[in-house]
Amino acid sequence: MKADLLNIEKVSYAYGPNGWQLENVSLALGPGQIIGIIGPNGAGKSTLLKIAAGSLSGSGGSVRLKGRSLKDLSRRQIARQLGYLPQNVTSVFDHRVEEVVALGRFPHLTGAGFLASDDLEVIERCMEQTETIAFRNRPLSQLSGGERQRVLLASVLAQQPQVLLLDEPTTGLDIHYQVTFFSLLMELADKALAVAVVTHELNLAAQYCHRLLLLHNGKTVKEGPVEEVFRQEVLGEVYRHSVLVGTHPVSKKPIALPLTGARANSQKGINS
């Protein structure tokens, strides 16, 4: 078994002395794995990702990147191995696509940071991979939501990380862009990247992720293969809504559908 690239062990975080808490959450991320972090609003998904990226310091536990504690690594050292795409990225000025992607080379550059031919190759490759090269000279303001998210992902990929942490990257995108985005994550995982993605798209997570971490009120409800987490009594209770769990007719992976006007745990699954 391959060693984990990112190991989050029993991390906790509190917003204020009596505020909301994330409690003892653990997660291990190995090469080639996509882990979906799911849960209702306010479950602690983004907080966990921020702690994993070193953006927030957890009050307990540890985060280890390739065996080394994040606390022992500089921001640049972390960024060379770990890419983090936060939620709702906005720009003060209207940067062009290629500029945004090139910013991802930051942890690899020194001095004034002028790009060498190697850096330009990486930038080119990342734009090709994310299919953003066609509009490389366009400003961000002239892109659709899906194009914009792909540009930001290209910028993160330009760091050449081994671990990718993505916070709701497909929120607000139409089904085409959502599927395209998750397909790209699968391609990256095939190249041995470890991916953790926070998402509210339960069915996409079930189709594309190898494992799921279900959070609720700052605590782990379930962590494991999709089939173990996608159980209607578990999802129904966490999301406070009746959910039917069935099987996708083509991929044969689980799918979950909300049941209108019904109470949690009162209905049988589609296939049962």
Add this chain to the structure above:
Amino acid sequence: MSVLLTRRHFLTALLLYLAFALAVMFVAPFIGSESIDLRTIISDVKAGADSYGADTRIFIYQRIPRVLLGFLVGGSLALVGSVLQIIFRNPLAAPSTLGITAGCSLGAVLAISVPQLAIYLGPLTSVQIFALIGSALTLGLIYFLARRTEGLSMYTLLLAGVTIGIFSSALIQLIRYLSDPNHLVAMDRWIMGGLDVIGYQQLGPLLPLLLPGAGLLFMQMRSLNHLSLGKDMALGHGVDVAAVQKFCFWGAGLVTAGAVSFSGPIFFVGLLIPHAVRRLSGLDQRIVMPASFLAGGAFLIACDTAARTIVAPTEMPVGIITAIVGGPFFIYLLLRKK
């Protein structure tokens, strides 16, 4: 064609801005209430200091120091504006946003209002010393208010800066109300901003604030490009955001305090010039910051030259000219963008 900043583009652009700034610096001292002939200066300088005529003395001891002060102050204000617009993530941010300009003015107005407080330190006047004290107290207070365990709160910094600015303006009004009416003209002139300097010795005290401050800011050029995309994105790219924000605060604070204590509040340079540079040379802070410094310096020299010439033989406060020129030009930039 790639939009990325290469070393060659960077150097070419910088040389063009430098050539423009030097051209303005060279021409400006010859223009004023009395035009000065270059040949007169050359022949006087060749003959030695003892044989300087009136024109040469004005040129060397008044106009050149004034041009140098204009360059340093204008450059400083534009540099600070280019940084604050990024760290506050607000295109309308300017040096005055930090509240230091108002704190500095409060100190200066107090010194003018109560002549008994007069203290002199080397080439510094009492007004300059009090302006510096006002700046330092404001800077310390804002830092105290915005400090958090995880770094500076940019939100609090912005609110504290604006609030202290309003509070200081209110105190200035109170001092004006209580003051001897004979002092009001001097206060008004100071608050309108000006580059009154005689000799080179008054430029010296500016440098200990300006050099380390500008140095701190220039060291953050690359990191600031990332902060344009937000704190979390910058952090993900490997930027130590808390350190960058702290260095930018102190850098901007020192540079603004130095510039405003010597010139009084001069508006629009710090707002207008960085936007004009971005339109001309793109958004990369590595070119925006040095180019803003050079263009801001040149712009203030040009405005000061106009201030010395338009109503000759008297002169107009340069702050009036920067606002009159800057306001419409800023609207023109907005309309072009639209």
